[in-house]
Amino acid sequence: MSVWIKNAKMLGQKEGLIPAEIYVKDDKIKAIGQDLQIKDEDATVIDAKGGLVTPGLVDVHVHLREPGFTYKETIETGTQAAARGGFTTVCAMPNLNPVPDTADKFAAIQQLIKDTAIIKVKQYAPITENLRSDVLTDQKQLLAAGAFAFTNDGVGVQTAGTMYLAMQEAAKNNAALVAHTEDDSLLFGGVMHKGTRSDELDLPGILSVTESTQIARDVLLAEATGCHYHVCHVSTKESVRVIRDAKRAGIHVTAEVAPHHLILIDGSIPTDTAIYKMNPPLRGAEDRAALIEGLLDGTIDCIATDHAPHGEEEKQGGMVGAPFGIVGIETAFQLMYSNFVLGGVFTLKQLVDWMTVKPAALFGMESGTLDIGSQADIAIFDLENEYEIRSEDFLSKATNTPFTGWKVKGETLYTLVDGKVVYTK
Structure with a gap:
């Protein structure tokens, strides 16, 4: 052919x-x-x-929802959507039902991918059993089954000792540990960023330190263990500062940012509507400026969508009680190009690199290049x-x-x- x-x-x-x-x-x-x-x-x-013409886009953070939540998305529909967005490789999160925390469960998902995906899908395995426990998964067995990397995306690892041991094991296995950073003790029932807009809408707010304090903890654990530590969907100026300082100290930390956090702020939320509910939430103008600066100076390594589909009824009404997350894989390149390249903030080469070369290189993928022989x-x-x-x-x-x-x-x-x-x- x-x-x-x-x-x-x-x-x-x-x-x-x-x-x-x-x-x-x-x-x-x-x-x-x-x-x-x-x-x-x-x-x-x-x-x-x-x-x-570009290399096929690479997204290191998507939710395909299968198995367990196929009314939201399936591997087939999710990869069709990804292809429409220009993506040829996506990395799927393990917050599924059942959670793929054993080699057998993981193999079942690998078979679904083989049977129904129309693009390349790399599947994450969880850090701990059933995501929320403090019992580590068997990394060696999961890697042998085809695991791409390890993450408990959707929930933060709450115990420092658990994260330390997981990082130790990941370092031994030359595997990346990918973190959704969120300290549950600092959530206080929040549904959007804690700020002026949350007060105006009379909604409980999510503090910036909910995210940044766990990153601060984890970068020091990464330094102690020698693990490759990757931060999901960075959203606050404090987080950017911590990651920048960690990189300057020589710690192996990398990070991603989502298009919606670069484009919108909490002040963009028109009313109490679940369509704007995402985790981490839309932050303030200073946070958005720090994210843009972080991309430009290399503190943040790549752009990832955090494509998070939900059923229509789930996202009707207000934020309280609704699930977090928005879809984004069909619109990511287009929104970034229109808002930032045409807006003169990023060059086209920078954007393409952040969505192809950089994410592939972070995790040693063969994707992301447009060269003879690739x-x-x-x-x-x-x-x-x-x-x-x-x-x-x-x-x-x-x-x-x-x-x-x-x-x-x-x-x-x-x-x-x-x-x-x-x-x-």
Whole structure:
């Protein structure tokens, strides 16, 4: 099987866009140039229509909800949605039912992925049994079963001793430990960021230190154990400061930020509506500025969506009692491009790197490159035409996003995995 992408543009060495053609055969990129002379009458020709061709996007933080919550999302629908967003590799969180905390349970999920995913899915295993316990999982067995890394995403590891022992084991196994940082003792029933807007809406607030104090604890534990410690969905200025200081100290800490925390603040919340309820919550303007600065100076390493689908009824009404989370995998590149690249805050190369090269490199993945010989995981985006984000266009089962109705550029035209077209507009 071979594919010939013509009439495309790609990022040149000095940032600008240059004309490009790409020839793919046997799952690999065989040639890149501006006027390829390929003798292959059987090649499928894709007219990129002047669109931007990039490595397939890589998302290290998604929720596919299967098994256990298939009314929210399935591996099939979640990967279809990811392909529509231009993603070719996603890393799925283990807050499922059953939690994949044994090799047998993990193998069952791996089979579901093999049977139904249309893109590449790397599955996380939990740090502790059933996520909320202090009993460590058997990391060696889970790694042998195919675990990508270890996380209790959705809940913070509450006991320092548990985290220390988990990091010790991860360091021995050369595995990354990925943390949702949240101190339950500091939650106080909060549903949104503690600030002026929470007071105006008369809603219980979530303190910034709920997140940042656990990061402060964990970076020192990472230093003591030599573990690769990765922080999920950073949201506060204090967290950015702690991570920056830890990196300067030589601690192996990396971090991600979600598009919604870069674009919105708590003041963006119009009323008490669950569509804006997410964890961590939308923070203040100073926090958003710190996140942007953290990306630009390398404190934060990559962008990840934290795609978190929920049933329609679950996200109707107010925040109290509703689940945390929004969907984002079909709109992430488009929102980031429209708000920050067109807004002059980030360059296009920076954005592409944060969504391809950087997340892949953090975890030693083969994904995220667009070179001769690399796997043919490719996305093509239309940077010119504006369109409206509409829930009826989503391929995800869920539509819980505050960005419905927003107008953006950067629509995905094609997504290819191993040279096979898995999405086309």
